Amino acid sequence: MGLREILWAEWVAFYKDLTRRKSLIVSFIVYPYILTLLFIIMGLAVGGLTSFGQRFHVSAITFFLTMSYLMLTLLIGADMIMQRPSSDMWAGTLPYILASPAPRVLRYLAVALPMLAPFIVQGIVCLTPVYVYYYGVEGSVLALLVVFLSVLAGLFMVPIAMVIMGLAYMVSEEGWRIINIARPLLLILLGVYYPRYLLPLVFRVATMIIPSSSLVEIIQYMLINNLTMSLASVLLGIATASFILLLPIGSKTVARWEEGLRFKGVKEY
């Protein structure tokens, strides 16, 4: 059994489900704009667009639009993995999934990938016009790079999501409550809304274990036009290495959770 079959299964399941829920399609399109508006309004209350630009050397609109898009991309695949046990319990599908011989790492990669694909389109549609306005024609190239890195960052969230999901559901049958607490913490450590390069060194090192945070940092350096090739290579290397290192840990955590379920019995609602 390979990634192809499992990926195809998740792909079909996701897209059939998506196209049968029209409200979900609308939310895909409008979320980044709504989040940007929210942060701009909050920002205006405490300072203003100019002061933000002076401090961070990037337009607030570009920054928050990119970060809102990035946040969605980072969380969508991870959320799908972290919430899956809960939704499978309610649908009654969990026992059948546990009884499947599908390799777990492949399965969770397959869960995240179909979710990330529409974000390529969403990123191009949302970011390109704004980037072209602020950066000129080169803005379109920048938008494509940001979209690529964002989707890669979303994929790199898979092992950390597996670890959080496994641990949360090991602690409690209602692991989604713990995940609701972990999610905002994850966003801080990812540096989405607070640039990692402004974090104290201790926190900065701690964030290294989250593969996607290095990719977030690359994007942020790109936005302020301060990215060197060597820095990009180092950050990309750290992200890839931590992703590869975390995959077996994620797999083991999920295996431990499943084994725990096999001792206690799978709950059916």
Next chain:
Amino acid sequence: MPRSPSVEAIGLIKRYKTKERKGLFKGRTIVIEALKGVSFKIYPGEVVGLLGPNGAGKTTTIKIISTLLIPDEGEAYVKGYDVVTEADMVRKNIGVMLTVEKGFYNKLTGRENLEYFAALYGLSSNIIKKRVQEVLEIVGLEELGASDRLFEEYSLGMKARLNLARALLRDPDVVLLDEPTLGLDPPSARKIRDLVKGLAHREGKTVLYTTHNMFEAEIVCDRIILINKGITVAEGTPDELKDKIMAFRTVKIMVKGEPYRYDKLKEIVGIDLEIRKENGLTTIMFKARKPEELIGDVIRVLVSNGADIVKLTVEEPTLEDVFVYYSGKG
């Protein structure tokens, strides 16, 4: 050469920890022993019914054999593979149906749901569509025109068929069905029963089947394993089980008028004698292991006292009698 069993359980013991709640914060952990040593063997081509009252341990047993639960003690094997240490091999050889009404994604059609699980169960992409079509036809969803309807629009009978279809996706040698007809209307239940019998008798699959429905167990199962309070209390074909409780054949003799001499009758049949009077008729009832040895004497007493015998019946025990008898014993 002795046949080797498809499924074997040896002294299965399973304990669940639960909490007894008192007030807001007080509580203590209690241990419930769901299985206390269940053992049995099931051979290829057999439909074996696992019967028992609520809480007897039927679902726990099925979950252990389907690798969804790890026993605290004892062993179980499917086609020689250990359900704990060789779970992946066991999963490749079984099809499981745990519930009738759930277990699928609402926004997918029956076909899409099956294609999803087929991929997850390791069927290669070039045969998935063909196999899904086959199982949809086997369970009759194609005939009903329901294959391409959303699962959320399915009736309970359709959901049960789809669940059975999923259990057959991998064409497994061993099929485990937990109350597959629960809540179904008679035609749907009959369809499922016919399918199950066909699986074993035509295709040589091994079927383990739990149910509360005695009528169903009698017509579907080749052999029955009765469990109660976590232990195996009886095992055999429906006829063998009935023979084991022959003491409970019921004799009913209906006579006109008053037969008197109850003392004499009691002497013959023992204390189980029951008399009912209705519309000028008296019904004398008693239970006996070998009623043929007593009926002659009883009739002689009645006739000698001038009773006019209207009707005499001997009721064979039903599987329900067997069930009730052993349910009280566990």
